[in-house]
Amino acid sequence: MANTQIAAARAGRITEEMHRVAERENRDPEFVRERVADGQAVIPANRNHDALDPMIIGREFATKVNANIGNSETTSDLETELEKLHAAVHYGADTVMDLGTGSDLDDIRETHVDHSPVPLGTVPLYEAVKRAGSPEDLTTDLLLEVIEKQAEQGVDYMTIHAGILAEHLALTDGRKTGIVSRGGSIVAKWMEERGEQNPLFQVYDEICEIFAEHDVTFSLGDSLRPGSLADACDEAQYAELDTLGELTRRAWEYDVQVMVEGPGHVPMHRVAENVERQQEVCDGAPFYVLGPLVTDIAPGYDHITSAIGAAMAAQAGAAMLCYVTPKEHLGLPEEDDVREGLAAYRIAAHAGDVANERPGARDWDDALSEARYEFDWREQFRLALDPDRARDYHDQTLPGDNYKEARFCSMCGVDFCSMRIDQDARDVEDGEMTRLETKTDLESSSAAEVNLPPVGTHDSPSTVDADGESALEGASDD
Numbered sequence: 001m002a003n004t005q006i007a008a009a010r011a012g013r014i015t016e017e018m019h020r021v022a023e024r025e026n027r028d029p030e031f032v033r034e035r036v037a038d039g040q041a042v043i044p045a046n047r048n049h050d051a052l053d054p055m056i057i058g059r060e061f062a063t064k065v066n067a068n069i070g071n072s073e074t075t076s077d078l079e080t081e082l083e084k085l086h087a088a089v090h091y092g093a094d095t096v097m098d099l100g101t102g103s104d105l106d107d108i109r110e111t112h113v114d115h116s117p118v119p120l121g122t123v124p125l126y127e128a129v130k131r132a133g134s135p136e137d138l139t140t141d142l143l144l145e146v147i148e149k150q151a152e153q154g155v156d157y158m159t160i161h162a163g164i165l166a167e168h169l170a171l172t173d174g175r176k177t178g179i180v181s182r183g184g185s186i187v188a189k190w191m192e193e194r195g196e197q198n199p200l201f202q203v204y205d206e207i208c209e210i211f212a213e214h215d216v217t218f219s220l221g222d223s224l225r226p227g228s229l230a231d232a233c234d235e236a237q238y239a240e241l242d243t244l245g246e247l248t249r250r251a252w253e254y255d256v257q258v259m260v261e262g263p264g265h266v267p268m269h270r271v272a273e274n275v276e277r278q279q280e281v282c283d284g285a286p287f288y289v290l291g292p293l294v295t296d297i298a299p300g301y302d303h304i305t306s307a308i309g310a311a312m313a314a315q316a317g318a319a320m321l322c323y324v325t326p327k328e329h330l331g332l333p334e335e336d337d338v339r340e341g342l343a344a345y346r347i348a349a350h351a352g353d354v355a356n357e358r359p360g361a362r363d364w365d366d367a368l369s370e371a372r373y374e375f376d377w378r379e380q381f382r383l384a385l386d387p388d389r390a391r392d393y394h395d396q397t398l399p400g401d402n403y404k405e406a407r408f409c410s411m412c413g414v415d416f417c418s419m420r421i422d423q424d425a426r427d428v429e430d431g432e433m434t435r436l437e438t439k440t441d442l443e444s445s446s447a448a449e450v451n452l453p454p455v456g457t458h459d460s461p462s463t464v465d466a467d468g469e470s471a472l473e474g475a476s477d478d
C-alpha cells in the first residue's frame with residue numbers, strides 16, 4: 001500500500017497532517033479523513049518537505065489561494081527568488097508554485113523547499129524542456145527522471161499536462177487564441193512533430209508510482225484552457241476535461257491525491273457551469289482555477305478582471321484560486337504585483353467563503369465593521385486584510401496620533417461624517433454614547449484558525465498588529 005495521505009485515510013487512519021489541518025480549519029479530524037479518503041480534498045505534503053505546516057484543499061474547507069513565483073531567462077537569482085517566496089507567504093498565499101524557467105532551477109527549488117511552510121508546486125515539464133534544449137527533443141525517460149528528482153527534493157504537488165491528447169489538437173483550429181497554456185503548447189508541439197501521443201499520458205502509470213512513493217499530489221494541468229472569452233467552454237476545453245476525469249480515477253487507483261486545474265478566460269455567466277461540470281466529470285476532486293478572467297479588455301488590471309471570476313468560482317465550489325497579478329499578459333511580477341494579486345485573491349476567496357456560509361467566515365467582517373463604527377482606527381488597521389495599506393492610506397491625510405481617536409476621516413470630513421452624525425442622533429435619543437452591546441469574539445470564532453499564518457518562518461499581515469504581535473490567539477512563528 002502507498003504511504004500517502006489518501007491511502008492512510010482509506011485505511012481509516014488519521015495522520016498527524018490530518019490532525020493539524022483539522023485544527024487549522026476547526027473541523028473534526030474524522031471529517032478531514034473522510035474527505036481525503038474519498039478524494040474530495042487533498043493534503044499536499046511530500047514526506048521530504050520538513051518545513052511544511054500542512055493545509056487542506058477541498059470545496060468544503062476554506063477556499064485557498066496560490067501564488068506563482070519563479071525566474072525566467074531574463075531575471076534570475078537565488079536571493080530574489082527567496083524574497084519572492086517570503087513576499088508570497090507574507091501576503092497570505094496558502095500554496096506557492098515555482099514556475100521558474102531560468103538558471104539554477106535545482107538550487108532555487110531546494111532552497112524553496114527548505115524555507116517554505118506552505119506546499120510547493122512545480123511544473124516539471126519546464127525543467128525537462130530546458131534540459132532537452134527544445135520541446136521536440138523531450139523524451140519520456142527524461143520526463144520521468146525530472147519528475148522523480150523533484151519528488152525526492154520534496155515538491156508537494158506537480159502540474160502534469162497529461163490530459164491534452166493528439167486527438168484534441170484539431171479541436172483548437174478555430175480558436176481565437178489557440179493553446180495558451182505554456183505546458184500545453186509544448187506538449188502539442190511535441191505530438192505534432194513526432195506524430196505520437198502525449199508523452200506524459202504515455203507514462204502516466206509510472207508517474208503515479210513515483211507520486212505514490214513520495215506522496216506528491218497531482219495538479220492535472222488544463223492545457224486547453226481558453227485564453228480568451230471567445231474560446232471559453234469550447235469542444236477542446238471540455239474534451240480535455242473528460243480525459244482529466246479519467247486520469248483522476250486512475251491516480252486514485254494508485255492511492256495518489258488529485259486536484260484538477262481549470263480556466264482561464266470565462267465570461268461571468270458561464271463560470272458556475274465550469275465548476276459544476278468539473279465536479280461532475282472528476283467525481284468531486286478539488287478544482288483549482290486560474291481566475292478566471294471575466295473580460296479580456298483590461299491588461300494591467302487583470303488581478304481585478306480575474307478576481308471577479310475567482311470569487312464566482314469560489315462560490316460555485318472551486319477549492320483553490322491561482323492568483324493573477326496586474327502584470328498578467330505583460331511581464332514577470334515583482335513584489336508589489338504579488339501583494340496586489342494576493343490581496344485581490346484573498347478577497348475573492350473570503351467572499352466565496354462568506355457566500356457559502358462557511359462556519360465563522362463572516363466573523364472577520366463583523367469584527368472589522370464593529371471597529372469601524374466605533375472609530376477604533378487601530379483595531380480597524382489590525383484586522384484589515386492588508387494592515388500596512390490601510391494604515392498608510394489613513395496616514396496620508398491624517399497622519400497625527402490624535403487622528404487615531406478621531407470620529408471622522410478625510411473621506412467625508414468632520415462635518416459630514418455619516419457615522420458620527422448617526423451616532424450623535426442616537427445619543428440624543430438615548431441620552432448616552434452609543435456603543436455596540438455585543439461584539440464579535442474573533443479569538444473564539446471557528447474561523448480564527450483559518451486566518452492564522454502557517455507555522456514557520458513567516459507571518460501573514462492580517463494576523464500581526466503594529467507591534468508585531470499576533471492578532472489571533474495561538475499564532476506561532478520564529
Ligand code: SF4
Pocket residue numbers: 407408409410411412413414416417418419420
Ligand atoms: S468620514 Fe466618512 S468614510 Fe470617514 S469614518 Fe466618517 S463616514 Fe466613514
